[in-house]
Amino acid sequence: MKLSIFAAGFLVICAAIGVAMLVLHRPASEPNLVVSAGPTAPPASWPDYSANGSGFIRRVMPGGDLIAHGYKLISQTYAVIGPEVAAPAMRFAGNNFACQNCHLDGGTNRSALPLVGVYKTYPKFSARSNRVISLAERIDECMTRSMNGRKLRDDSREMAAFLAYLRFIAEPESVKAEPAPPAAQPASATRGAEVYVRVCAACHQPDGLGRRRGSSEAALGYEFPPLWGPDSYNDGAGMDQFLRAVGFIQHNMPRGTDPAHPQLSLQDAWDIEAFLQSKPRPHFDAAR
Ligand code: HEC
Ligand code: HEC
Structure with a gap:
């Protein structure tokens, strides 16, 4: 893994992520990111990025504040750029979803549209746009479709934070879900x-x-x-x-x-x- 930009303490954590990246069921109201033992992997834990967490990342890591903000944007989108936030200029999402309502567990859940490893696959060809798009453009696609809102500004702290978080979880390789196979009978x-x-x-x-x-x-x-x-x-x-x-x-x-x-x-x-x-x-x- 090429993680030379990260402080040494985080290499240990990142290595643990490399061997285990699986499902944890936890209450939707629990904002802390913890990835526990899944069916096929040994336990591993992630740093706590939450607002009231240990602050571990922030202190030790270059860019830690921005990564923590990115995690907050993924896990509590509605609270930062949702339609009910106090400042009208910050209302970019059109619904009260969080990204992780679909990209479960902060995008680290292997079976639920994982965002782990995705950073390194961009820029890439998009069949939807019929051209090569950047990761920022892909994020804006979820902003305008999944979040039914509008695009972020490219130079905004929010876009920088999404990208910093996705770069932080750039390892290991991304996993894509196979399309569902046909069912025995037509859908009813x-x-x-x-x-x-x-x-x-x-x-x-x-x-x-x-x-x-x-x-x-x-x-x-x-x-x-x-x-x-x-x-x-x-x-x-x-x-x-x-x-x-x-x-x-x-x-x-x-x-x-x-x-x-x-x-x-x-x-x-x-x-x-x-x-x-x-x-x-x-x-x-x-x-x-
Ligand atoms: C309603 C569900 C839903 C929500 C909410 C959602 N997404 Fe997505 N997202 C998807 C689906 C479905 C895909 C397509 C996955 C694929 O290509 O296999 C996707 C794809 C992506 C991709 C590209 C992944 C890849 O493999 O290339 C990124 C990046 C992404 N979303 C970021 C976000 C961000 C950031 C948010 C919040 C601002 C968000 N998404 C909110 C459903 C959602
Ligand atoms: C035990 C409660 C529970 C049940 C039962 C349940 N869900 Fe969910 N579902 C959730 C939660 C919670 C989320 C958001 C996950 C998160 O934020 O971690 C979710 C998210 C989703 C999403 C993505 C976000 C969205 O709102 O579109 C879809 C799609 C979905 N559920 C479909 C279903 C369907 C279909 C069923 C029935 C077969 C179902 N769920 C049964 C709790 C449940």
Whole structure:
């Protein structure tokens, strides 16, 4: 690993990350980043980047403050650039999501759209844009689609912080999810509605609008994020792509699922996604 920019103490931590990068189920309200033993890896722990954490990173690492800010942006996006933050000029995200509502566990969860290792794969060709794009441009794609908001300014502290955090987790290699295989029967939104009531509604709520943390308007995000409706991701988002969503849902939902032993059958995951696709969500506006 080429991590010469980091202080020596962090090489130990980074090496531990190299051998173990797996799933931990923890309450959504717990902001500390801890990666524990997963099904196929030995335990490893990450530094605590949280606002009230040990400050370990900040003290020891060059750029530690910026990395910590980047972690906060990933884990509590709604509190820094969400639609309810005090300063209108800082309202870049259009919904109250956190990046890690999808890129679970600060982007370090191997089975949930991991951001580990992604830094080194950019600039890269984007089929969506039909040209080579930078990592900053890719972040802005999630800002305008998944977060239903607007682009960050390239010279902003926020973009620098996202990039610093992603550079910090640039090792080991990125892992891409395989597209979900076909199910035995065509997807059925009617069956999916039954799965929704049985499996998902307890957390994401019967109306699909999720459950806020604290009172609304307080910029505290969601305990359970919405699956559709005005405060969800828009119809241009990666999560609105059928097979990608099927894979994410089958391996990660209900939250806490061991991806090696999914609770949902492949057919259930296909059916539930057909149901989700029948629900309203904001429309992607390319002009934003
Ligand atoms: C609604 C779910 C969702 C949210 C919220 C979300 N993303 Fe994403 N993101 C995705 C999906 C889906 C992909 C596509 C993954 C792939 O290409 O395999 C993606 C891809 C990315 C990539 C490119 C990964 C790669 O392998 O090239 C980056 C970087 C990224 N997101 C950053 C962010 C950031 C930063 C935020 C918060 C500002 C965010 N995302 C919020 C769903 C989401
Ligand atoms: C035990 C509670 C629980 C159950 C049950 C559950 N989820 Fe989730 N789900 C969560 C939490 C919490 C998150 C956000 C994860 C985080 O921030 O760490 C989430 C995130 C998601 C996301 C990505 C973010 C978003 O809002 O779009 C999708 C998609 C999703 N869940 C779909 C489902 C589906 C479909 C089911 C039923 C098959 C389901 N979930 C069942 C708790 C749950």
